[in-house]
Amino acid sequence: MTWFGARRDVARGKSAHGHHRVTYVELFFDLVFVFAITQLSHLLLGDLSVMGVLRTALLLFAIWWAWIDTSWVTNWLDPDRPPVRLMLLALMLVGLVLSTSLPDAFGDRGLVFAVAFAVMQVGRSLFALWAMRRHNPVNYRNFQRITAWLCSSALFWIGGGLAETETLRLALWATALGLETIAPTLGFWTPGLGRSTTADWDVEGGHIAERAGLFIIMALGESILVIGVTFAGLAWTPMVIGAVAASFVGSVAMWWIYFNIGADHASAEISGSSDPGRLARLAYTYIHLLPVAGIIATAVADELVLAHPDGHTGLEMAAALIGGAALYVVGNLLFKWTIYGRPPLSHIVGLGLLAALIPAVPALSPLLLSVATSTVLVLVALWETLSLRLPGGRITH
DSSP: OOTTOOSSOOBOOOOTTSSOOOOHHHHHHHHHHHHHHHHHHHHHHHOOSHHHHHHHHHHHHHHHHHHHHHHHHHHHBOTTSHHHHHHHHHHHHHHHHHHHTGGGTTTTTHHHHHHHHHHHHHHHHHHHHHHHTTTOHHHHHHHHHHHHHHHHHHHHHHHHHHOSSHHHHHHHHHHHHHHHHHHHHTTTOBTTTBOOOGGGOOOOHHHHHHHHHHHHHHHHHHHHHHHHHHHHTSOOOHHHHHHHHHHHHHHHHHHHHIIIIIHHHHHHHHHTOSOHHHHIIIIIIITTHHHHHHHHHHHHHHHHHHHOOSSOOOHHHHHHHHHHHHHHHHHHHHHHHHHHSSOOHHHHHHHHHHHHHGGGGGGSOHHHHHHHHHHHHHHHHHHHHHHTTSTTHHHHO
């Protein structure tokens, strides 16, 4: 090793089987983010006010960037090479600190969260510079730009961690997230270094698609975990059993909507694209956050319904049930629209049906509203599946 660049190339080679499989160390790394999703779910459940939702959304956005940026790096660098593996394990340790600080990120552990996040983002980028300097001049220049942007946003993260008021912390962290969000769309333009183009990002589409699908699985796993843990602690009355059934069917429908059609077809499309970097940036880097947010909101709604399946449906519970399902459907709609060039009609109708439930909320118990939202998700999944049997169904469903 040398500070001026890795002597040996640690990049992924060309795969003989279409795309590289996701490695075990990548899956091991993901465990930290399973914990992070659980933390965010509990944080949102504890505060469903507007400010509580904003705080959770900001933290989810940050967690997503930490994960997706790492997935991009391991798309280029081989996790089976010892230096890359050590980098992932180091990020995993910092990620554990990051996840542990989430419940009190807007309290006493704000600086811990900010420093951990900045270390992950900047440290990973510096490692990529070291790994690519001698072997990949195009991506080395890309990471020079990326590092400049991440160092800039790190100042706002740490400044927010030091802020004494929640309002100032929220403003500084929102600014940091804004920088990290807008940077890819600007090609990480940096004075003196120019900008990147998506053609420069020689991403392996199949790998990035599989990584994004695994994050969806992690989020759905959190939803199933919530159902099981909550159910285990309750009396098994008919109402509770009905709530469990409705929640489980909704989770299955979410899995079906994403994986039955979208995931594999999208992987094939991006793998065969002439500009996979463009598709990966829009479909996986940006859009995939929406279904993840929808799953987390739905998991919170499921826990609320299991605890109180009958009686009055409050505004917060209705917003979590309908809003969570809507976020998930919107995310899948935009994802498939990006891949196929046309929005799926089944998803548009599903959003219309969810909107039609809003006026009926005062007349529905939490259990009935849960059954209704799960039914809409099932209808979207069935419509999309059956449409494939029609000519041209792959892009007209």
